[in-house]
Amino acid sequence: MTRKTAKQHDPIEFRHLRYFIAAAEHGSFRKAGAALGLSQSGVSRSIADLEDQIGASLFHRHTWGVELTFAGKRFLRRSRHIIRAIDTGAEDAAAIGRSEYGSVRVGIYSSIASGFLADLLRAYDRQHGEVQIKLLDGNAAEHVAAIRKLKLDVAFLTGTEEWSGCETVPLWSERVFAVLPLEHELTQLHQIEWRDLAEESFIVSESPPGQEIRDHLVRRLAGLGRHPEIQVQYVGRDNLLPLVAIGRGLTLVSEAMTVAQFPGVTYRPIVGEILPFSAVWSPRNDNPAFRRLLSMARSMAAVTNINGTMPLSSDAGMSAVPSQTRDPSQRSAQASERSGEPGR
The missing domain is CATH 3.40.190.290 (D-Maltodextrin-Binding Protein; domain 2)
Known part of the structure; x- marks a missing residue:
């Protein structure tokens, strides 16, 4: 399945990356939704929006679940790196706010x-x-x-x-x-x-x-x-x-x-x-x-x-x-x- 060219003017939202990682780890939109407290359709819609934004398909859809495409596997590594960096930055900022270091x-x-x-x-x-x-x-x-x-x-x-x-x-x-x-x-x-x-x-x-x-x-x-x-x-x-x-x-x-x-x-x-x-x-x-x-x-x-x-x-x-x-x-x-x- 081929996606349209990425919309350069639309930034990728942080939540889309989390939904994508959850779907990749669970191999199912339904299971990812249950883990995130969302509906299956909500996760599916967010993943589709993400694929439209980057201009590539991230998952193969099957009746039994989803499977990462080649592009999806590459994007998963980058997404996890981004999430870790953001989480670490948030922890650092919180620690500074508590005057734990600085x-x-x-x-x-x-x-x-x-x-x-x-x-x-x-x-x-x-x-x-x-x-x-x-x-x-x-x-x-x-x-x-x-x-x-x-x-x-x-x-x-x-x-x-x-x-x-x-x-x-x-x-x-x-x-x-x-x-x-x-x-x-x-x-x-x-x-x-x-x-x-x-x-x-x-x-x-x-x-x-x-x-x-x-x-x-x-x-x-x-x-x-x-x-x-x-x-x-x-x-x-x-x-x-x-x-x-x-x-x-x-x-x-x-x-x-x-x-x-x-x-x-x-x-x-x-x-x-x-x-x-x-x-x-x-x-x-x-x-x-x-x-x-x-x-x-x-x-x-x-x-x-x-x-x-x-x-x-x-x-x-x-x-x-x-x-x-x-x-x-x-x-x-x-x-x-x-x-x-x-x-x-």
Whole structure:
């Protein structure tokens, strides 16, 4: 039996391939219909439409059933390949929708040594272990530019600034700590104030968030009538703190960094200095893996707001023994006053 030339303008429907495969496997339109929950005539009609579309007969019809033609045998192999590819693609898409795999590109601007962001990434990895998390250091402007181009899914930045073309949600906050050499006189204090830092020299990294720390120091100390001496070091954060240890200057870190123990340095919180952190992303981003991360971050932030802050160890970086000071009696009195302990 010869069929008419295929109708090029009519696409082959997915269901036609399934009906064809079922008929080939059962050797009968009636049995195929029973397996598919269709009538024999419905299957027969669909197969006839398919044969008209491709311009070839796929089955020999017999009273006892159907048998594949040579063209039908060739088409069966292709049809099964197409069905498998579509089924696999559907499973992949569903898995991505469930965030079972994929990737999330995250811009960071602070340490992930501990704190909210470390807890978030750890919890996300437990629930979505097949998702790749790609971290990128950088400054806020670079991260936001990448987010607008959808080259970055989300950035966790300091502050609560609204960025054009982006969504922003505040999530958590951290205290600000001064990093001191162990022998520094300010190590006698449990916490320090900006006036204690007015005469100090500072170092910052050339890489993020060095510029932000520099700007913060200038703003705070300018209010005390001081213009701080700040040297830029062309090293990362991990090499900046050893420079503090050898006396090249002090620096600042957020609370998450204070769990990192570096020989020769300790940390002291600055009174009243709280640094907010926000998530920034593009509203056009439809990456399911990222959406799950954002949802988890919001849930964690809500729990934090209900239960209060999520502090690090209250003794973080405060175990150093005070050493020599320029004016021990004065520092001891200040320490007693701020810590509430009787003076010696």
